[in-house]
Amino acid sequence: MTIQDLSQRRPPQAELDPSKIAFGKMFAPNMFVCEYREGQWQNPRLEPLANFNLHPAAIVLHYAQAIFEGLKAFRQADGSIALFRPEKNAQRFHDSAVRMCMPPVPEELFLAAVSELTRIHEDHVPREPGSLYLRPVLIGTEACIGVRASSEYLFYALALPSGAYFPEAKNGLGSVDVLISESVVRAAPGGTGNVKAAANYAVTLKIISDAKHQNCAQVLFLDVSPEHRVEEMGGMNIMFVENGTLMTPPINSTTLPGVVRDSILVLAQDLGIPTREFAYPAAELFAKLKSGAITESFACGTAATITGIAHLLTERGEKFALPAPGPVSEKLYKHLTGVQYGRVPDLHGWRRTVVEAHSLV
Numbered sequence: 001m002t003i004q005d006l007s008q009r010r011p012p013q014a015e016l017d018p019s020k021i022a023f024g025k026m027f028a029p030n031m032f033v034c035e036y037r038e039g040q041w042q043n044p045r046l047e048p049l050a051n052f053n054l055h056p057a058a059i060v061l062h063y064a065q066a067i068f069e070g071l072k073a074f075r076q077a078d079g080s081i082a083l084f085r086p087e088k089n090a091q092r093f094h095d096s097a098v099r100m101c102m103p104p105v106p107e108e109l110f111l112a113a114v115s116e117l118t119r120i121h122e123d124h125v126p127r128e129p130g131s132l133y134l135r136p137v138l139i140g141t142e143a144c145i146g147v148r149a150s151s152e153y154l155f156y157a158l159a160l161p162s163g164a165y166f167p168e169a170k171n172g173l174g175s176v177d178v179l180i181s182e183s184v185v186r187a188a189p190g191g192t193g194n195v196k197a198a199a200n201y202a203v204t205l206k207i208i209s210d211a212k213h214q215n216c217a218q219v220l221f222l223d224v225s226p227e228h229r230v231e232e233m234g235g236m237n238i239m240f241v242e243n244g245t246l247m248t249p250p251i252n253s254t255t256l257p258g259v260v261r262d263s264i265l266v267l268a269q270d271l272g273i274p275t276r277e278f279a280y281p282a283a284e285l286f287a288k289l290k291s292g293a294i295t296e297s298f299a300c301g302t303a304a305t306i307t308g309i310a311h312l313l314t315e316r317g318e319k320f321a322l323p324a325p326g327p328v329s330e331k332l333y334k335h336l337t338g339v340q341y342g343r344v345p346d347l348h349g350w351r352r353t354v355v356e357a358h359s360l361v
């Protein structure tokens with residue numbers, strides 16, 4: 001399928017300094033758009049970023065039929081630009097669409113959309129530690145009051161020049177405080193926790209807002225089992241270090257299969273760091289934080305990369321301190337960003353070059 005190019009090329013108004021770009025607020029001047037009508041994807045195109053014209057009864061506005069993805073393009077050490085494992089995001093977008101009763105976007109169309117959107121914004125990709133964040137979205141647009149799947153959809157993608165997700169980590173690894181939620185659950189078995197449905201995020205907004213009042217940048221959710229096992233955070237996965245072993249909850253029906261989580265598990269093994277997929281019951285987590293058996297913890301995801309966790313707080317007012325950023329986190333951060341930015345060999349074939357080095361000099 002050919003993508004029509006109606007974009008308007010405009011260089012950034014000021015130099016893109018990653019330490020000054022607030023995450024999620026700066027938009028590249030063009031977007032990718034494609035409609036699904038009469039059972040077909042139609043008219044894929046790049047065009048200037050503008051508001052949509054949506055019917056007030058569009059199904060997405062009433063019944064939250066919406067999914068999204070997040071991936072990054074990195075300016076490489078040799079000047080080229082590469083996406084990091086975009087096929088994983090295409091697969092997850094497919095799985096999310098199936099779960100939310102939407103027509104899956106073909107992998108080829110998804111990859112072409114994010115690649116072309118990056119290509120036309122090559123001058124909007126900040127240098128390390130910045131990147132161009134890509135946000136593909138799929139929404140049900142048919143006007144209909146009645147709980148059923150839409151027959152029409154909009155697939156679009158935005159590009160955002162980005163610095164650090166957490167202002168606390170603007171020069172690299174950094175660290176944040178995290179509130180452990182014992183009152184709010186994010187997902188339950190049989191729900192949508194393992195896909196990227198927009199509705200998953202809506203239910204976390206209140207507790208995230210409460211957490212901010214306690215100076216916590218994120219919330220750690222526990223599962224609904226009687227043991228209240230550790231699950232993941234509002235927008236990233238979590239890892240711990242115990243006795244030198246990297247521990248992270250396994251992927252199940254309530255946890256999002258993070259691309260960065262998966263990458264870290266592979267890179268840890270390359271680095272000789274033992275790994276174990278295990279979800280701590282809350283009581284065991286608290287005991288091991290108190291005794292010092294857990295020596296490090298960090299958040300991981302496309303937006304956060306790896307961000308150390310300095311304190312874990314409970315809603316009951318307990319506070320557990322951890323050395324952050326810790327040595328294992330630092331080692332993994334260096335190696336992961338090395339692969340993402342082309343500083344270390346890409347042993348697993350994860351980088352997808354979308355702009356060659358020669359076109360930038």
Ligand SMILES: Cc1ncc(COP(=O)(O)O)c(C=O)c1O
Pocket residue numbers: 070232233234235236237256257258259260261300301302303
């Ligand atoms: C709920 C949730 N968990 C985990 C992640 C991390 O996933 P990834 O590494 O693919 O960015 C994200 C971010 O997309 C997320 O929203």
